[in-house]
Amino acid sequence: MRLNDIGMIAGDTSRSRAYLQALARNDLLPNFLLVLEHASDRPLPGQLDKVQAHRESERLVETDECWSEAHFDATQPIKVLLDKHGISYEVLASKDINDPLVIEAIARRPESTFIYSGFGGALLRKTVLSIGKNFLHVHGGYLPDFKGSTTNYFSLLLENTLGASAIFLTEEIDCGPVLFRRKFPSPSDRQAIDHIYDAGARAKVLVETLQNYQRCGTWEFKLPDNAGGETYYIIHPVLKHIAILDKCWRI
Amino acid sequence: MNYSYSQTNRLDEQHNYMYTPFQGEALLQSYQSSRMAVARRCGKARRGGAESDYILVAYALQALARLFDVASAEGGNKFRALLEGGSQQKFEQNKKEESRWDDLAQDLHRITTDEPVATLDLLLALIAAQLINPQDANIKSWLDRLVQRFEVTKKLYESYPPGFRKGEGANSSVRLYWLFALALSLFYVGTNEIKYLSTLLKVCDLLCSLPEHALQECIPEQGLLAVLATEILSVQLLAEQKGVAFEIE
DSSP states (O other), rough: EEEEEEEEEEEHHHHHHHHHHHHTTTTTTEEEEEOOOOOOOOOOOOOOOOHHHHHHTOOOOOOOOOOGGOOTTTSSOOOHHHHHHEEEEESSSSSSSTTTTHHHHHHOOOEEEEEEETTTTOOHHHHHTSSSSSEEESSSSSSEEEOOEEEEEEEEHHHHHEEEEEOOOOOOOTTTOOOEEEEEEEEGGGGGGIIIIIHHHHHHHHHHHHHHHHHHHHHHOBBSOOOOOOOEEOOHHHHHHHHHOOOSTTT | OOOEEEEGOOTTSOOTTTTTTOOHHHHHHHHHHHEEEEEEHHHHHHHOHHHHHHHHHHHHHHHHHHHHHHTTTTTTHHHHHHTSSOOOOOOOOOOOHHHHHHHHHHHHHHHHHHSSSHHHHHHHHHHHHHHHTOOOOHHHHHHHHHHHHHHHSSSOSEEEEETTOSOBBBBBBBBHHHHHHHHHHEEEHHHHHHHHHHHHHHHHHHHTTTTTTHHHHHTTTTTTHHHHOOOOOOOOHHHHHTTTTOOOO
16 A cells, blocks of 8 residues: 655665665555665765675564564665565655755655655755645654654663654754654664664654554644753764663663 | 774864764773873873963862762762872862852853853853852753754854854864863763763863864863863763773773
């Protein structure tokens, strides 16, 4: 089944791979994809090379139902899946969601809502946010408590949990209305958080958000007023290492 | 293993810290060795810096030691032990200085985002307010604005026009980065809010990446040691709490 009113904007990152494989598994594939591509010798933020992707996937050992969408093939390029499922897509030679070329391409499409899964570090600016589409983003953190970047490492340090929250993007970062959110227990191996567990948690919440949409026929909000909380910035590697090496959380 | 985050001059080449690789306990060891090497060097070197900053450091050291005493049973003693590398000066608190901190702390209520903000004035007010009245709610809101600006640009500018967004003027003042680190040190040890330790680590990466003469000219004796000792000990206390091996050399 396709969600006719939903499109997706994606860079070929581990997160986009997790999203699309989860959507395919749950019969929730979008109608259309805009694929952002950028010729680069080095992986862009959120991308792994094939060897790294294999190595990261091997770290996945969780069998709990909440991690069902973390079991994805991080080595499979998104175009392979799109071709396999016959999803139409347009490739744009840009990595920037705010590029006028990208904005025009989104505006041309009939879908009213786009799942956003671009490259790490990009923020949607006013121009793209005001073209009359919803941008559905799954934030890697439990809102409103954990706003900003790499919040799952901070929540691991503070309360031994990860989180993911589906929101419609607004100009204020991570402050859009929350459609669905949930907390996840710490995975036993915290080394694969960046590309596997964070992506898996977000994919799980994306699936549950779209299932709610399908069931209700409209977007319902768990937390319309997503105010307050703390804003975090990219965690320093020393603290990231302490979060990963933490030996006390199981006690 | 080298600690790469402060190996390159971070005023010239910023690090965005995105998707940093996991390097195991070796990363923590290399961080500590790198910081201790800078701390040892700065303990011995003769220092420059503004006269008023010497007094600020003396008061801040006392406040930090008291906060570490509260934070953990051995915290204060460990902090004092880390400072022993430098020639710790004794300052008598006096009424004159205390009234000066009062005046500076009051500036925090006078500074507004509707008008241009001189970063030096803001930082001095933030530190003074934490020495006088750490409960002042303005401390967190102003520190958050500075943290946001630094995290986005990895720079601190001489001033910020109304609205407190894009900075203006020079962005290479070592004194400003050091004062920012001191303000973060006081706030983190007082509140234990980890996001401020994360930013403190980045500011210290920047400071430790600079040529020694630049530090000596702009930071008073024990000034750099105060922030490095706070940072290292804070990391150690957190690591201990999480069962992660991290013994200070």
